[in-house]
Amino acid sequence: MKPTPQDWSKLKVYPLAQRVSLTKVEDILIDPDSSPRECSPEVARMVHDAASRIAESRRRGAGVILMYGAHLLRNGAALILERMMSRGWVTHLATNGAGSIHDWEYSWLGRSTESVEKNVATGTFGAWDETGRNIHLALLAGALRGEGYGTSLGRFILEDGVDLPAAEELESALSAEPAHPLAPARAELLVVMRRWNIPGGRVAIQHRWKQASILAQAFRHQVPMTVHPGIGYDIIATHPIFNGAAIGRAAGIDFRLIGDSMETLDNGVVLSIGTAIMAPQVFEKSLSCVNNLRLQAGRAIVSGHTIYVVDLQDGGNWDWTQGEPPKTNPAYYLRFCKSFSRMGGAMHYVQSDNVTFVHHVYRELERL
Helix, strand or coil: CCCCCCCHHHCCCECHHHCCCCEEHHHHCCCCCCCCCCCCHHHHHHHHHHHHHHHHHHHHCCCEEEEECHHHHHCCCHHHHHHHHHCCCCCEEEEEHHHHHHHHHHHHHCEECCCHHHHHHCCCCCCEHHHHHHHHHHHHHHHCCCCCHHHHHHHHHHCCEEEECCHHHHHHHHHHCCCCCCHHHHHHHHHHHHHCCCCCEEEECCCCCHHHCHHHHHHHHCCCEEEECCCCCCHHHHCCCCCHHHHHHHHHHHHHHHHHHHCCCCCCEEEEECCCCHHHHHHHHHHHHHHHHHHHCCCCCCCCCEEEEEECCCHHHCCHHHCCCCCCCHHHHCHHHHHHHCCCCEEEEEECCHHHHHHHHHHHHHHC
16 A cells, blocks of 8 residues: 555644643743852863853854753753843854744743653643644744744744735735745745635734743844754644644755854854754754855865863763764764764863853853
């Protein structure tokens, strides 16, 4: 028999407020001015080193890229990162799909996170109507402005919704200019509006906890913020409105956008915080693209940058400043270390709780 893709449009979704959420904004958000949790002398040394290099990079006009996994947000770092953006200490932020989903849920509902084990068993894991619906609307509408994932969703949160064109307007534009670069985006939005009876005009969604959204604050400070999801990785794929083209289009723009920030990394700094897959994979491809274009133009490749990889794991008990281990060593297979060790410049691995490290770096930057 020929395999047939399942019809996800029949999925049943539920109001997000009905979900048992495991974390609340008021319980997790950390005051940037509070005292960070204690860290080991080795971590403290790396914190000072990272803060000093960030400060020097910014004085020189070099970039500082912070790539993070969802746990940094869930551990309460949003206000700290907002301060770092407002001070100009971070020039680009990047996260994965989960980071954007928790971000939206905190900003709208004030809580996020669910029991994967319990909810998979009941077929309700990720089956939350507002999360999938509103993130898709943000991306579909942002595509008409040529915006990527991070900008579209950050704007949606900060501006409490979005203005949609009338369906007739989209139809007219498609008929008049079927080969227009925005034609696919117009068609995708039109299909969704027709299928889900969404009228044109203002879609007002109040976000009462904007302070908990890294995406919204990045948009407010006009700091580039990119999201790098995977199709099928994130709960917005478990919604009947799921549109892989919309997600892929938004993520494709963001992949090119982070390349623009890679251009600023000569003598700059990269912070990879709690992201074992997204950051190393996206970084190595985007850096290669930038070096490709530079070499074609007769320019030198990106150099002089310093990379700090922060995670709770022990780094395979390997000293990564000495290069990568042999293939016979289990540490060789730690992708988040190995990939970054191959990216030129200097790579330092820091075994630390993610929010503790970032909080200490912020406080150290305030003292410098």
